[in-house]
Amino acid sequence: MSVVIKEVTTKKELKQFVKFNIDLYxxxxxxxxxxxxxxxxxxxxxxxxxxxxxxxxxxxxxKNGKIVGRIAAIINHRSNESxxxxxxxxxxxxxxxxxxxxxxxxxxxxxxxxxxxxxxxxGPMGFTDLDHEGMLIHGFDQLGTMATIYNYPYYPIHLERLxxxxxxxxxxxxxxIPDSIPEKHQRISQIxxxxxxxxxxxxxxxxxxxxxxQQIFETLNESYRPLYGFATLTxxxxxxxxxxxxxxxRLDLVTAILREEDNKVVGFGISLPSLSRAMQKAKGHLFPxxxxxxxxxxxxxxxxxxxxxxxxxxxxxxKGVNALLFNDLIPVYQGLGVEYAESNPxxxxxxxxxxxxxxxxxxxxxxxxxxxKSFK
Numbered sequence: 001m002s003v004v005i006k007e008v009t010t011k012k013e014l015k016q017f018v019k020f021n022i023d024l025y026x027x028x029x030x031x032x033x034x035x036x037x038x039x040x041x042x043x044x045x046x047x048x049x050x051x052x053x054x055x056x057x058x059x060x061x062x063k064n065g066k067i068v069g070r071i072a073a074i075i076n077h078r079s080n081e082s083x084x085x086x087x088x089x090x091x092x093x094x095x096x097x098x099x100x101x102x103x104x105x106x107x108x109x110x111x112x113x114x115x116x117x118x119x120x121x122x123g124p125m126g127f128t129d130l131d132h133e134g135m136l137i138h139g140f141d142q143l144g145t146m147a148t149i150y151n152y153p154y155y156p157i158h159l160e161r162l163x164x165x166x167x168x169x170x171x172x173x174x175x176x177i178p179d180s181i182p183e184k185h186q187r188i189s190q191i192x193x194x195x196x197x198x199x200x201x202x203x204x205x206x207x208x209x210x211x212x213x214q215q216i217f218e219t220l221n222e223s224y225r226p227l228y229g230f231a232t233l234t235x236x237x238x239x240x241x242x243x244x245x246x247x248x249x250r251l252d253l254v255t256a257i258l259r260e261e262d263n264k265v266v267g268f269g270i271s272l273p274s275l276s277r278a279m280q281k282a283k284g285h286l287f288p289x290x291x292x293x294x295x296x297x298x299x300x301x302x303x304x305x306x307x308x309x310x311x312x313x314x315x316x317x318x319k320g321v322n323a324l325l326f327n328d329l330i331p332v333y334q335g336l337g338v339e340y341a342e343s344n345p346x347x348x349x350x351x352x353x354x355x356x357x358x359x360x361x362x363x364x365x366x367x368x369x370x371x372x373k374s375f376k
Contacts, residue, residue, distance in 0.1 A: 003068070003104040008058035014043060017058050020070050021094050022284045025150070032144040032276050036284045042131065043072070043092070049236035050127035053078040055116070058092070059108040061101050069095035069102070073109040074127060075116055079231035087372075088113030089229075090123035091131070094151070095158070102158040114375055122167050122229075122372040124149060129230045130241065134170045134345055135159065139366030145306050146275050147344050148172070149368065159371045167372035168228045170345035171354070174363045175307075177333045177340060181326075182359040189327040192320040198266065200328050201256040206246060212256060213242045215265040216311075223311035228347055228370070248272070250298055253305070255328045257312075257321055267312040269325040273302035274342065305333060305341040322356045 008017050018039045025031035041047045043058065054076050061069035072092040080086055090109045095101050113121050125133040132149045137156050144150035192198060203209050217238040224230045233241070250272060257267035278297035282290030312321050333341070345368060346353045 002063075003100050004062040005104050005108045006060050006062065007108075008060060013060065014040060014058065016067060017060055017070050017092070018043070019284070020060070020067050021092075024094050024096070028150070030141065030143050031150040032146055032148075032279050033282070033284045034146075035279070035282070035286055035290075037286065042127070048127065049234065049240050050076075052234055052236060053231075054127045056127070057109075057112045059105060059112075061095065061105050063098070063101065068098065069093075069105045071095075071105045071109045073112040073121075074123075074125070075113065075118065076127060076229075076231055079229055082225075082231050083229070086117065086119045088116065088118040088121045089125040090121055091126045091133070093124050093155075095155075097152070097154045097158075099158070099161070102162065106162055110373070110375070119376055120372055120374045122370055125229055125370065128233065128237065129224060129227065130233075133229070134368030134370055137169075137367050137369045139172070142365050143276050145342050145344060146279055147306065147308060148366075156369065156371075162373070164371035164373045166369055168370045169348045170368045171343075171348050171364055172345055172366035172368070173343040173354075173357060174340045174365050175343055175357055176361040176363075177330065177338050178360060179334075181330050184359060185323045185327050185330075188320040188323040192324060196266075196316065196319065196321075197260045198321070198324065199258050199260050200324060201258050202328070203251045203254060203256075205251070206249075209246055209249070209251075209254075212265055213246060214238065216256065216268050216270075217241065219265050219268060219313055220309065220311040222313050223317070225314075227350070245270075248298070252332050253329070255325050257324050266316045267321045267325060268310070269307070269329060270309040271329065271341065272306045272308050273297050273300070274304035274306050276304075301336045303337065303339050305338050307341050307343050318352055326356075 008014050018036050022033045045051050054074060056072055056074045058072050060067055070092060071090055074089040074091055095105055110121055124135050134149060135155055136149060136151050140153050217233060221232040225232060249270060253271040255269045256265055259266050275294060275297050278293035281293040
């Protein structure tokens with residue numbers, strides 16, 4: 001029986017769209033299911049502030065009356081203006097290993113994006129750089145993180161068959177926590193603090209975070225601006241992410257670097273205990289009991305840390321400010337008994353970011369790719 005493609009138009013269909021990913025990977029030991037309610041909010045055209053400058057359509061594929069695939073077609077107009085391009089995106093993509101299914105799904109996404117006057121499609125990407133992006137092409141036997149996509153090995157094979165080619169790769173590393181702070185880090189930290197008039201800020205309670213939260217996201221905007229596909233966050237988006245992330249953060253795992261003369265945030269590092277196993281136990285639901293393993297993971301001593309967000313203002317990059325971050329965080333990780341940190345995706349072309357791990361034992365264990373297809 002042929003594949004039927006249907007555009008998502010109801011809340012019920014949107015929930016089916018979100019749940020398909022969880023159903024497809026049920027029992028997979030490496031996949032990390034998202035929280036259904038959070039993904040519904042991300043995809044909501046009335047709740048996600050990215051729709052100030054994005055538009056999207058969501059498609060489900062059916063075969064024999066059963067959902068067998070999903071795909072989102074997205075246009076980020078702000079990104080296109082920033083990069084002077086006319087690209088559409090595909091994201092939130094999952095499918096069974098069936099050529100007929102992928103042919104129909106990607107045709108639907110491509111046709112919609114072409115109808116909007118775009119000349120290429122790339123992905124997987126979300127609405128913003130803080131959404132999941134990049135298709136796994138190496139590391140299928142590695143545990144995922146809450147910030148990344150897990151996909152079966154057949155996904156990139158289907159993309160290549162459909163004429164998609166590499167546009168950009170991200171690398172991920174396991175960075176093992178050393179027994180002591182690298183001597184060079186200690187020396188650089190002292191020099192950098194004195195030379196640039198910087199200080200390290202740790203937060204004692206969440207009330208202390210709020211006055212700096214806006215600055216942290218402004219620093220993120222500036223530091224991420226040159227990165228692949230990035231579009232600076234609007235004030236509504238900053239407010240949205242502040243309200244989303246501050247309740248989650250663990251204060252001992254957050255470090256801010258301030259300029260002494262005016263308390264301006266010039267750099268920050270936000271890490272979290274790995275929530276991967278907890279999210280597997282939650283199976284997409286915080287309630288009635290899914291929040292319990294999540295709270296335990298956030299509060300207990302973690303063996304794995306996720307380096308979630310790190311940002312340094314451009315004028316302070318390549319000047320050793322990152323050494324200040326790790327000079328502060330390494331003793332915290334050591335005290336907790338952390339074995340290693342997950343770097344999360346780093347652009348393969350971002351040599352400065354990858355160079356910061358050269359003094360640590362690291363293992364490159366995952367690679368993910370953004371594919372592109374031109375309509376010209």
